[in-house]
Amino acid sequence: MSSPSDVREKMRKKRRELQESLGRVRDDKQALVASDWDLSQDNGHTAVEMLAGGEEDPGEALRRSMMAKRMKKKKKLLKEMPVESPPDEELTAVQEQDRPHDDDDDDVQPVRDLPPRPAMRPGSSQSENTMRQRMTEKLRAAKSKAASLLEQESIIEPASRLQSLRDRETLTRFDRDTDPDLRADEDSSFTARLKFRDVARRATTDKRTEAGLPTAEEAYNFFTFNFDPEPQQQPRRKKRRPGRREAEEEGEGEAGEGDGEDEEEGEEERECEGEEESEARDEDAPLVRDEEEDLFLIDQSAQDFLEVRRAEYVDYSRRLQRERDTLFVPSMRTVPASSKLAENVRPRYLEEEGLYVGERPHVGLTNQNILENRILKQGEGRKWFGDDGRIMALPDPIKESSSRPPLFHLEDELDPALQTAYRKALKSKHVNLYISGMGDPQSDYQLDVDVSGLIFSHHPLFSREHVLAARLAQLYDQHLTRQHKSLTRLLTDKLNGLRNTIHNMLELHRGEALSQVTQQRMAEYKQEVRHTRQLRDVEQDKDRALLKSIIRVWKELKALRDFQRFTNTPFKLFVRREKVEREQDEQECEDDIMAEVEELQAETEEDYQKKMSEYRRQHEEWKSWKRKQKVLKKKQKKKRQQEEEEEDEESEEELGEEPEKPDPPEKPDSGSLEEQVREKAARIRRKPGEPVLIPELTVSGPVTPNEQCPRAEFARREDVSKRALFIKVLYNDKEVSRTDSRALNMDFRVHFGQIFNLKIVNWPESIKLQVFEGVGSSSTLLVEVCVPVPESSVLTGSAPSEEMEFSSNQRVTFNHEGVGSGVPFSFETDGTSTQTLLTSGKLSCCVSWAVGEDDVPLAPPSSQPGGGMYSGLGQMDAIACIGASSLNDMKKLGKWAAESRLDPNDPNNTSIMQLLSVVSGGDVAVPEYFRLEQLQEEFNFLTDEELQLSRRFRLLRLRSQEVAEFRHFKCVPSMEREISQKVFQDYEKRLKDGEIIDTKEHIDSHRALVAKYLQKVRESVINRSLIAKHHFMLSDVVSEDEVPSIGGPGAGVLGWNLFKLAEPKRPLKPHRKERKKVTAQNLSDGDIKLLVNIIRGYDIPVRRLHTSKPPVSAKSGRSFTEPFAAPVLSQINQQGSEWPFGQPLIRPFVEVSFQRSVLQTSAAEGPNPCWNEEIVLPFSAPNGDYSSTSLQSVRDEVFINIFDELLSDVVEDERERENTIHTRIARHWLGSIKIPFSTIYLQSRIDGTFKVSTPPVLLGYSKERSLGSEGGYDTIRSLSEGTFLSLFITIEPQLVPGDTVREKMKEIKFDSQEVERLLIASEVFEKEASRHFPDRPCLSTVIDINGKTVFVTRFIRPLNPPQELLDAFPNSPQETAELVARYVSLVPSLPDSVSFAGVCDLWSTCDQFLTLLAGDEEEHAVLLCNYFLSMGRRAWLIIGSAIPEGPTAYVLTYEQNRYLIWNPSTGQHYGQYDIFCPLQTIGCLINSDNVWFNIQPYAAPVRMSFDVSKPKLWKPFFSRSFPDPGLSSVQPEALVYRRTDKAAAVELQDRIEKVLREKIMDWRPRHPTRWNRYCISTLRQFLPKLELSGGREVAEEHRLELQSLLGEYTISGFPLHLPFSEIRPIIEAVHSTGVHKAEAPNVEFALAVHVHPYPGNVLSVWVYIASLLTAQ
Amino acid sequence: MQQAPSLQLHTTRECLGLSHRTRTLMAELHIIGQIIGATGFPQNSLFCKWGVHTGGAWRLLAGLKEGQTQVDMPQTGDMAYWSHPIDLHYTTKGLQGWPKLHLQVWHQDSFGRCQLYGYGYIHVPSSPGQHRLQCATWRPLGSWQDQLAEMFVGGGPQLRSPDLIYSGADRYRLHTVGMGTVELELCVILRHFDRYGVES
Secondary structure (H helix, E strand, O other): OOOHHHHHHHHHHHHHHHHHOOOOOOOHHHHHHHHHHHHHHOOOOOHHHHOOOOOOOOOHHHHHHHHHHHHHHHHHHHHHOOOOOOOHHHHHHHHHHHHHHHHHHHHHHHHHHOOOOHHHHHHHHHHHHHHHHHHHHHHHHHHHHHHHHOOOOOOOOOHHHHHHHHHHHHHHHHOOOOHHHHHHHHHHHHHHHHHHHHHHHHHHHOHHHHHOOOHHHHHHHHHHHHHOOHHHHHHHHHHHHHHHHHHHHHHHOOOOOOOHHHHHHHHHHHHOOOOHHHHHHHHHHHHHHHHHHHHOOOOOOHHHHOOOOOOOOOOHHHHHHHHHHHOOOOOOOOOOHHHHOOOOOOOOOOOOOOOOOOOOOOOOHHHHHHHHHHHHHOOOHHHHEOOOOOEOOOOOOOOOOOOOOOHHHOOOOOOHHHOOOOOOOOOHHHHHHEOOOOOOOOOOEEEEEEEEEEEEEEOOOOOHHHHHHHHHHHHHHHHHHHHHHOHHHHHHHHHHHHHHHHHHHHHHOOOOOOOHHHHHHHHHHHHHHHHHHHHHHHHHHHHHHHHHHHHHHHHHHHHHHHHHOOOOOOOEEEEEEEOOOHHHHHHHHHHHHHHHHHHHHHHHHHHHHHHHHHHHHHHHHHHHHHHHHHHHHHHHHHHHOOOOHHHHHHHHHHOOOOOOOOOOOOOOOHHHHHHHHHHHHHHHOOOOOOOEEEEEEEOOOOOOOHHHOOHHHHHHHHHHHHEEEEEEEEEOOEEEEEOOOEEOOOOOEEEEEEEEEEEEOEOOOOEEEEEEEEEOOEEEEEEEEEEOOOOOOOEOOOOOOEEEEEEEOOOEOOOOOOOOEOOEEOOOOOOOOOEEOOEEEEEEEEEEEOEOOOOOEOOOOOOOOOOOOOOOOOHHHHHHHHOOOOOOOHHHHHHHHHHHOOOOOOHHHHHHHHHHHHHHHOOOOOOOOOOOOOOHHHHOOOOHHHHHHOHHHHHHHHHHOOOOOOOOOOOOOOOHHHOOHHHHHHHHHHHHHOOOOOHHHHOOHHHHHHHHHHHHHHHHHHHHHHHHHOOOOHHHHOOOOOOOEOOOOOOEOOOHHHHHHHOOOOOOOOOOOOOOOEOHHHOOOOOEEEEEEEEEEEOOOEEOOOOOOHHHHHHHHHHOOOOOOOHHHHHHHHHHHOOOOOOOOOOEEEEEEEOOEEEEOOOOOOOOOEEEEEEEEEEOOHHHOOOHHHHHOOOOEEEEEEEEEEEEEOOOOHHHHHOOOOEEEEEEEEEEEEEEHHHHHHHOEEEEEEEEEOOOOOOOEEOOOOOOOOOHHHHHHOOOOOEEEEEEEEEEOOEOOOHHHHHHHHHOOOOEOOOHHHHHHHHHHHHHHHHHOOOOOOOOEEEEOOOOEEEHHHHOOOOOOOHHHHHHOOOOHHHHHHHHHHHHHHOOEOOHHHHOOOOOOEEOOHHHHHHHOOEOHHHHHHHHHHHHHHOOOEEEEEEEEEOOOEEEEEEEEEEOOEEEEEOOOOOOEEEOOOOOOOEEEEEEEEOOOOEEEEOOOOOOHHHOOOOOOOOOOEEEOOOOOOOOOOOOOOOOOOOOOOOOOHHHHHHHHHHHHHHHHHHHHHHOOOOOOOEOHHHHHHHHHHHHHHHHHOOOOOHHHHHHHHHHHOOOEEEEEEEEEEEOOOHHHHHHHHHHHOHHHOOOOOEEEEEEEEEEEEHHHEEEEEEEEEEEEEOO | OOHHHHHHHHHHHHHHHHHHHHOOOOEEEEEEEEEEEEEOOOOOOEEEEEEEEOOOOEEEEEOOOEEEOOOEOOOOOOOEEEEEEEEEEEEEOOOOOOOEEEEEEEEEOOOOOEEEEEEEEEEOOOOOEEEEEEEEEEEEOOOHHHHHHHHHHOOOOOOOOOOHHHHOOOHHHOOEEEEEEEEEEEEEEEEOHHHHOOOO
């Protein structure tokens, strides 16, 4: 191997040599080889011809001759050259010159033919070079010309060359080191080749070059050409370089740096034309250098850098030329087989060897040639050729016929199973009804319905004779069938056979003891005999009876015919007598009887024996018992002396019941037996010797012609002849066809004989035949007969015709002889023994599956019992194969098999036996269940129990179920162990304790029950409402700003509001602006605030001077009674006491407490203070849930308390008073307002003046004013009793109230028992109302506690109040009314919206209300209204809105020409013109008859009329157009009141007192709480009085009394009055008064509780609480 | 001295592991994703009803397993976008009945009438990760009368029992026409499946 540098050296040398000799003329072989390498790496070169051969290795001689041939070829091809054709002389010269070359070539050949080894490589190239030198001069012109054409010459080529080529190929592939060398060769040969072409071209013009001395010429050209094209040459070269380089790199793979120069040169030579290239190479280096120099010249201008060139254009011929250089066009000639096969290989034709060779796909010959040529040029081209020298190819994959044949021509040839039938698309309903279930969709099924005829067994047009005749015929039919079956004979034979068998067996075993088996069999036979005998007797009896009745009917018929003197029916009965031989007959009979008697005797004997043995056993038992008894009695006798008799009996009983003494069975009487048998035989059998009677019925009798009949009969016959019948065939309740109409014959038989072929698509569900009877054109349905759908095995031809009996219960009567149908008639003239016959008859028809032309039954597969249900049980098939396809009860089958004693060895029974063995074997048990997911269990990861165990999953599930405890879990731990079991404790406890309610919290067990019930109702209602909750409306999802509308009430933004802009601004009268509402979902704690704006108060009670001690008033006012400690105040007070009004001062302030946060205003002064302060309270929702439902269910209330601030001077040393202020602040509760949060939430703001609920007695305060000193205004104001407070409460930010839920509930229809019409009317009414007066509540239907919609008037019904309330004030109806109202108000109030959180308003009836003892305003109002009605007053329910409740219900009464409005929750009543009436809007009035909606312009009670009779003011629900349907009430008839247990009340009283005391002490942790017992007992006495007076003004005397009793104390205190529901509200109320906050060191407390029981467990609770300060 | 505590640690950890194993960890599957939209329908005012069907072994812990999207009327383009969220959390005691999603695409026309535009059905991918799915839909074709009626008065044949979408018995008798595709994006998160030999 030579090193690369060596190689390079050699190459340079070579090139120099070449260039010296103008290196263009080369050995063409060399050129070809080189270019062939080129091809192998870089396709598109010209050396295809080398590969074209492929024959076996030829000898030298052959090769030489080939060479010669080739040269000839070249000559020919020269003519075809696209360039100018060379002259002929030239060619001859070429040929001549070629010869020596060939000779010379021989010398080289051995070297070349040798498979060249890598080591040999340089040497061979050297030898080539030397050869080249020799050849150049000779071959220049000719060879160059030939070379340009070599690409075309491809047919004949020496094989040896090919081989050498191949070897070289491998060499180039595997020996990299030789690469540079090779490339040098290649380059040189390439350049040479190019130059050949040039020369060839030039040869045409220049003859001299042809002559053989081109050196000078060439040299000259070399230089001359170089000058001119230089500027063009240079850029072109540069430009081409990248492209070329790419080509270079592709081809050669590696191009070392050192080779760069060579390559470049090579490239140059390749690209440039002719001789100038070699010089261009020489010129190259200096040129570049020049340019470099130029670039660095400063004084050169722009032009120096630029040059103008013409557009580059390669002319067409040159381009062709170039293309020809680069492109390879495979020849279209046939490739010789030799070149396609390996050497020395003969083509082998597999086909000739007998192997199957598929047909090749057809390829055009030209295409094939081109392909072959091309492939051969490629590397390893031969591998594409098979042994036969053809390109390898798979057999033609294309089938002759298309695999999806068009339908038109293959209709007949196609396998019938594959044939398709076009079916119309059907609605999916029928999909599962298709018969064509599995895989047989195109077969059609056909049912043949054969309606053969109809026979009436009774028809309305029957005459009496017909009736009898029909009966006769019927009986005769029966007789015939019985005869046909001849059961009697069969049984007799069997009996005889059995008897014989027994006899034989006895014979056989005579004298021997019977084995166990035989005995068993004997017993069985005997049993069988008895059974058969009984059966035979029954049959004989029947036969005999039948015969008798036939004869009787015949006699009757004859009698009738005689009587009516005409015959209607052709029936005639003959009775044939068959004589029997008397002797034999008697003998037989006697034998029979004797045998029977014998058997019976044996049986009875056996029976007797059995009974005897039984008797003996029992007797034995009895005896033993007796013995025991005796022993026992002896023992007892001993005992008796010690013990009493009673115990005796017990011990006697211990022995058990005395068994009855058994009676010995009677001995059977054999004589009576025989008698019995004989009697029976006489009854049921023919007497011996009597002839056998065989009745024969014929229809040959004459029928009296019509003319001879009486008129009635004639009319009947006329009628009959008019009748016609036809039958409709209904398939799956659809009429498919009908028979022809056939006239009714005299014999009432109709023959149709028609067969209908029904091609069916749907599974047959029912086949019905309807019999129609018609007179003239009208027809009526007589009867409908259902025909069972046949089994698929029932086929036409084999199916017997069936007779379907039918009857109809139509009533038909005639005025002629026809007996009619369904009407009684009599055969007797006197009309006795009537009978009623119904139209009946037999329809003979046959329904079966048709048989196709090729005897294929057109029946659906039987595996579809009942409409295509697939049975998953394999056993079904086994049964089906027996033929009993409907049999699928294995047990029954088994039972039947056991009973019928199938012979297991009978081949007929094998299938059944096998089936039975399988079934009873139990290994293939038929599962009684159907399993959906087979193999599920086997693949389960774990069991259900394990899944249940997972706490995490449970937590997740509960959370997603929105269980209250888990609803607000934001995160659930991802690991099981992070969840403690405690999480579920509360929940489980709640589930467990659901039933039990802690009585301790509720104190009263009854109330506990009520609470429980309420809880249940609440749960059910909540469940119901869950649907509503997930029912979203558009407004829930999309928050949309209202579109500004023009005009409209209130909402019009563009309308009136535009004018408002023009209004003068009134800054002193500010308006509250509407705020933007916030949906409650994305809120969290602290976001919501409650704003309470306390504006002012009116008429707050003032401190009262101790009138009892007027002289010391001033002093006491200073010291303790009204301890104004502040000196200023005391001065004012002193002044005040001197006021003309004589009114002491008061410093009230307001404290607002909500959710345990308490804030207060500053103290103002005077009885009519003005605070105008805003209090901001934080709000937090329960569990942090700010959803609207949760907010609605917030039960917290806002307590607004008014206190009087008392400042007491505690400066003890008077001297310090000058410069020290030391005061104690005490406060006295004056009154409170409670507003539930839910009200605020639902109304979004509360604005108005509210009455402060003040205690009836307020010690130390009074509202009295000095009389006469007040102006007119005050006198008016004094009418209003009570203190008032102006408030404005709202929530910040404004929340969207949860009304949506209510709205939704309206959308969701509750089930109702009301009439649909009423519901619709009510909906319309409410809609109308809300459209015209959106702010007036209207109510016509409500939801009762069961969740049903009920019309509201049903709730109103007069109901009796408790009698003792009525008795309390017998003379004063007004007081009674007030007492009743008070009673109602004492029922605790529980707003629906709280208890049924955000669900709906539920109305309960009065009894429910009183049982639950909880309800909201509506229930109170309904109850009060009902009470008033029962008291004879005119009362209505008012549905309106009030302050602060919002939408509510009040009661309106009319008496003494004035209307009174009652607030049922407080028991207060107001006149119509009372301005302080809390009712603001009246929507509608309701009484038991009607609902009136307020359509007056004003809704405030002061400004409206209550005269509901005026339709202009009140719109009634029930009007003339829609009258009251008379709705019954849902209320009970009367209310039953339970007297409340007084003791329980007292007990409750004690408990409340105890609890409260403890609480007060708890609330004062830092101070001792002293109780003034004396005061307590005094207070306790007052409380019942307060209750009796109803809390009205008893204050004065009470106060005086108290004052006198407790003169030395200053008392501030008050009684609180509450309805009792739970203890918690009482505690709250006491706490809110703040009495416990008195912190004077010497303060004492008094607490008294009184519980007054009212009927029905209504309790009124009074709590008197006071603080006492000792007077100094 | 030093060995003892580490050994102790080891044992406690083992104890923990043991308790872990005894307290079986159940396989969980989260399907989180969205129904992006539908494309290729003849009209593009579409909405979609969807539901997830699982075998008996599966239990839904949280999330809604069926729903309905809004009607999207794209102003431009063919694709109706719903971007309807799907968030399901399942646990299972067996692999059978892997959740599959069935869809019904409905078209709401200019009169507000809704008509069925396609049924679709797709398996929830069983490999974890994010998947972008395309569910091809089809619609029963009905008779030519139906088609004619559909052309003029709307409506069209529907499956009487939409269970057929996933139960798939005897469907070959149904003549259907392909409708558009619904695009979904589902993220599948598996947990503890490897404990039961399910490799993902």
